[in-house]
Structures are given as structure tokens and as C-alpha cells.
Amino acid sequence: MFYKTALATSVMMLSAGLAQAEESYRIGITQNNVGVDSYQTTYESAFEEAAEKQGNVDIVVLDAGGDVARQIGQMQDLIQQNVDAIIIWPTNGQAVIPAIRQAHKAGIPVVVTNSKIAEAGMEYIASFSGPDNVQQGASSAEMMCEALDGEGQIVQIAGQPGYTTAMERSQGFEERLAEACPGIELVETQPADWNREKAQRVMENFLTKYDDIDGVYAGDDNMGVGALNAAKSADRADEIVFIGATNFAVGYEAIERGEYYGSIYQSPVDDAEAALQTALDVLSGEDVPKMNFFETPKITADNLAEFEKPVF
Known part of the structure; x- marks a missing residue:
């Protein structure tokens, strides 16, 4: 009798396990602005590949094109579709909170990816998956201190105004710089919206305005290389230290050439895979940390060989 009961229990457990293994999920993602830079383009491809490898994940991939209203509409559409989970790369960390709250009320877990939302919305999300942008800014400040031996006059080229990643990197940089x-x-900060050409124009204005610039901190390497190009055109690149974040291929190459001091290594592939896995962990009932940060180390000429050249 014990044998039959144990056997029946084993069969039931096996059947439950197979059912769980075969369970499929439908996950929607609304991204910030895929066309703005190669990081987001690579992220999208990596996300799609990661979902395909899972075998049991159906995805709805949307792009807000940097438009907050469009992203809110996409969130509402995904709620109407009754997807199992929503991943959002927020266009604006404050403005998207009502839509996230709406998903939460509908019983759909939301994972925020890459860029955090405002504190007021944190109670409505299942988890955040991405880099610690404040720490990235602090790490860049430490590299600036090293490169300039603690003295000098610098400018900052920030990302998109109002965008959480841009604000946090600036915050981390400025606070750590003042401390260390x-x-x-830091004589002036101007935004360039993550755009290389805009960053080049911002740097051209800085070069006209200031006779002495010892260093430039850019919120990402796309803008950092734009600043570098402006300085090279003005024949002033040799006198300036360039430090960025989110190490793009162009930044990696500039470090190789000795024209760019350092950056923060951040992989869009890791970013995308971490977001999808976080959503799947939430759906499977695992105990997921509220803040899921992945590592983003400093990268300079001293340790460049330890990192693969970015594909974006």
C-alpha cells in the first residue's frame, strides 16, 4: 500500500513538473527609444534572442520612440492584451508611474529595465533590473580624480534632461567628485540627449567659451566620442582627459588609441538577458530582489585587454 501511494505521488509530482516546464508566458516590453543609439538596438536584438532560446516565451516588442504619451499608450495596450508580465524601459521615470500602477492593479507584474522610475512608483513594480547608475557616475568621478591628480577644471556633457539614467549618473559623478x-x-554641464553630433556641438561651444578645459565627463561614450571629435578638430584633444560611461565600441577603440582615458563597461546583452530572466523569475514565484543590479566595472587602458570590444 505504501509502495502504491509513493508511486502515485511520484507520478503526480512528475506530471506537475512537466506541466510547469511546458508552461508558456507572454511578456510585453515597451522600450525607450530603439533608434536613438546602438546600445538600445543591440538590447532589442539580444532580448529577442534570449526569449527565443527560452522556448516557452512569447514576446510583444514595442518601442516608444522617446515619446512618453506613446509609451503610456503601449502600457495600456499590453494591459488590455492581458500579458503575463510587462517590462518597461521608461522614457520618463515620473510620467510612466500611473500606467505602471494600472498594470499593478490589473495583477500584471512590471519589471523596470535599465533606467529606474521615481521613488513614488517603486511600490507598484515587481523588480528593477539594470545598472546602478549612481555608482557608475561615482566610478567615473574616481577615474577623473586619478587622471587629473585631483586638480583641474572640467565640463560635463549629460544625457537626456529628465531621464533617470542621465540624472543619476550626473548625481553620482558630482557627489563623488566633490568628496574625492x-x-x-566642474565649471558647466550641458545636455546632449545621448547624441554624438549634439555632444560635438556642445563641446565646440565649451571650447569657445573656456580657454582651459582639463577634463570632460560624458554620460555615455557616444557623447564622449562626440566631444573628443570636437576637441580633435580644434587641435586641443591632447590637453584634455575624456571619461565616459556605457563603453561603446567607439569608446573602446579610443581607449586603445590612447585618446580616451576611461569608461564604464556595460553590456546591452547582459542588460536584456537580465531583464527577461528577472521577469521569468517573478512569474515562477521566486523571491526576486527589488533592485537587481548587474556589475559595471571601470575600464581603462590598464585593463582593456580583460574586456571584449563592445558590439554596439
Whole structure:
């Protein structure tokens, strides 16, 4: 009798296990602005590949094109579709909160990817998956301190105004700079919206305005290389230290050439895979941390060989 009961229990457990293994999920993602840079383009491809490898994940991939209203509409559409989970790369960390709250009320877990939302919306999300942008800014400040031996005059080229990633990187950089090397003066900050051509124009204006610029901190390498190009055209690149974040291929190559001091290594492939896995972990009932940060180390000429050249 015990044998039959144990056998029946084993069969039931096996059947349950197979059912769980075969369970499929429908996950929607609304991205910030795929066309703005190669990081987001690579992220999208990596996300689609990761979902395909899972075998049991059906995805709905949407792009807000940098438009908050469009992203809110996409969130509402995914809620109407009754997807199992929503991943959002927020266009604006404050404005998307009502749509996230709506998903939460509908019983759909939301995972925020790459860029955090405002604190007021954190209670409505299942988890955040992405880099610690404040720490990235702090790490860039430490590299600036090292490169300038704690003294100098610098400018900052920030990302998109109002965008959480841009604000956090600037915050981390400025706070750590003031703490670690008060002898370095940040004379001005201007945004360039993650765009290389805009960053080049911003840097051209800085070069006209300031006779002495010892360093440039850019919120990502796309903008950092735009600033580098402006300085090279003005024949002033040799006198300036360039430090960025989110190491793009162009930044990696500039470090190789000795024209760019350092950056923060961040993979869009890791970013996309982590977001999808976080959503799947939430759906499977695992205990998922509220803040899921992945590592983003400093990268300079000293350790460049330890990292693969980015594909974006």
C-alpha cells in the first residue's frame, strides 16, 4: 500500500513538473527609444534572442520612440492584451508611474529595465533590473580624480534632461567628485540627449567659451566620442582627459588609441538577458530582489585587454 501511494505521488509530482516546464508566458516590453543609439538596438536584438532560446516565451516588442504619451499608450495596450508580465524601459521615470500602477492593479507584474522610475512608483513594480547608475557616475568621478591628480577644471556633457539614467549618473559623478577631489572644479554641464553630433556641438561651444578645459565627463561614450571629435578638430584633444560611461565600441577603440582615458563597461546583452530572466523569475514565484543590479566595472587602458570590444 505504501509502495502504491509513493508511486502515485511520484507520478503526480512528475506530471506537475512537466506541466510547469511546458508552461508558456507572454511578456510585453515597451522600450525607450530603439533608434536613438546602438546600445538600445543591440538590447532589442539580444532580448529577442534570449526569449527565443527560452522556448516557452512569447514576446510583444514595442518601442516608444522617446515619446512618453506613446509609451503610456503601449502600457495600456499590453494591459488590455492581458500579458503575463510587462517590462518597461521608461522614457520618463515620473510620467510612466500611473500606467505602471494600472498594470499593478490589473495583477500584471512590471519589471523596470535599465533606467529606474521615481521613488513614488517603486511600490507598484515587481523588480528593477539594470545598472546602478549612481555608482557608475561615482566610478567615473574616481577615474577623473586619478587622471587629473585631483586638480583641474572640467565640463560635463549629460544625457537626456529628465531621464533617470542621465540624472543619476550626473548625481553620482558630482557627489563623488566633490568628496574625492575638491581640487577639481566642474565649471558647466550641458545636455546632449545621448547624441554624438549634439555632444560635438556642445563641446565646440565649451571650447569657445573656456580657454582651459582639463577634463570632460560624458554620460555615455557616444557623447564622449562626440566631444573628443570636437576637441580633435580644434587641435586641443591632447590637453584634455575624456571619461565616459556605457563603453561603446567607439569608446573602446579610443581607449586603445590612447585618446580616451576611461569608461564604464556595460553590456546591452547582459542588460536584456537580465531583464527577461528577472521577469521569468517573478512569474515562477521566486523571491526576486527589488533592485537587481548587474556589475559595471571601470575600464581603462590598464585593463582593456580583460574586456571584449563592445558590439554596439
